[in-house]
Amino acid sequence: MSTQALGAAGAVDKPAPRDAGSAPRAKAVAVSRFLPRALMAPAVLTLFLWMIVPLVMTIYFSLIRYNLMQPENVGFIGLLNYRFFVTDPSFATAVMNTLLLLGSVIVITVVGGVGLALLIDAPFPGRAAVRLLLIAPFFVMPTVNALLWKHMMMNPIYGVLAQVWQFFGATPVDWLTDWPLASIIVMVAWQWLPFATLIFMTALQSMNREQLEASRMDGANLLQQIRFLYVPHLARSIAVVVMIEMIFLLGVFAEIFTTTGGGPGDASTNVAFLIFKQALLNFDAGVASAGALFAVLLANIAAIFLIRLIGKNLD
Numbered sequence: 511m512s513t514q515a516l517g518a519a520g521a522v523d524k525p526a527p528r529d530a531g532s533a534p535r536a537k538a539v540a541v542s543r544f545l546p547r548a549l550m551a552p553a554v555l556t557l558f559l560w561m562i563v564p565l566v567m568t569i570y571f572s573l574i575r576y577n578l579m580q581p582e583n584v585g586f587i588g589l590l591n592y593r594f595f596v597t598d599p600s601f602a603t604a605v606m607n608t609l610l611l612l613g614s615v616i617v618i619t620v621v622g623g624v625g626l627a628l629l630i631d632a633p634f635p636g637r638a639a640v641r642l643l644l645i646a647p648f649f650v651m652p653t654v655n656a657l658l659w660k661h662m663m664m665n666p667i668y669g670v671l672a673q674v675w676q677f678f679g680a681t682p683v684d685w686l687t688d689w690p691l692a693s694i695i696v697m698v699a700w701q702w703l704p705f706a707t708l709i710f711m712t713a714l715q716s717m718n719r720e721q722l723e724a725s726r727m728d729g730a731n732l733l734q735q736i737r738f739l740y741v742p743h744l745a746r747s748i749a750v751v752v753m754i755e756m757i758f759l760l761g762v763f764a765e766i767f768t769t770t771g772g773g774p775g776d777a778s779t780n781v782a783f784l785i786f787k788q789a790l791l792n793f794d795a796g797v798a799s800a801g802a803l804f805a806v807l808l809a810n811i812a813a814i815f816l817i818r819l820i821g822k823n824l825d
Contacts, residue, residue, distance in 0.1 A: 611780060616755055
């Protein structure tokens with residue numbers, strides 16, 4: 511074989527030289543991917559434990575007999591705590607009151623929030639002060655809100671509403687006794703209305719003013735503008751308001767505890783207050799844990815329903 515042939519064969523069999531910088535570059539990429547995850551790991555692990563430990567403890571207590579008045583009488587009882595909770599005479603009323611409270615407050619805040627946002631959307635003297643006053647109730651603590659309405663507004667003797675009734679020659683209404691659930695709805699709606707107004711007011715800032723002007727020139731009245739321009743534009747904001755309020759309103763407690771105590775009877779008892787009665791008034795941690803898990807289930811059902819109904823507006 512000739513020298514040229516041997517050289518050609520050697521050139522074919524000789525492996526191609528590797529890029530000297532490929533290995534360090536791959537190592538650098540691996541480190542750049544690992545480092546952020548390593549730095550985030552403690553926070554993620556802490557949040558995971560923060561959520562999973564209470565959940566596991568709640569599931570555990572819901573499956574055992576554990577009354578704080580009889581701490582020595584402990585044992586596994588399976589699903590009896592769940593059965594006891596759902597067969598409580600107040601259970602059906604509490605679920606219905608929870609749904610009524612949730613739906614009523616959402617309707618009031620969405621409709622009222624859109625109306626207030628439209629009223630203060632156009633410039634006028636003192637608009638900044640009016641906006642501040644409208645938003646202020648949202649920063650009032652729930653207990654303070656309940657005490658304000660209980661003593662200042664709804665007291666049948668010296669409350670503002672009683673004075674208005676007497677001014678017109680009518681008999682004052684004892685709101686917390688005659689209309690307990692409606693009173694709670696008014697209190698909660700008053701506090702959450704500024705939140706909805708703020709969201710809608712911010713969304714209206716991006717409204718296409720040329721479309722509004724064109725609709726006016728075409729003869730569209732205010733109701734037509736609200737239906738065909740404002741509401742479609744606010745659809746995403748309405749979805750956000752409904753989702754956030756649903757999450758928080760399922761756990762309304764301070765207003766009920768401070769004003770009506772769930773009464774008269776069970777007239778203003780919701781699921782959260784029923785769990786409180788089982789936990790601290792009956793000292794039954796097992797039944798209260800079962801009720802807490804039922805509340806989680808109710809929240810997930812409501813969330814799935816709302817996501818299917820209005821979640822498409824968030825796309």
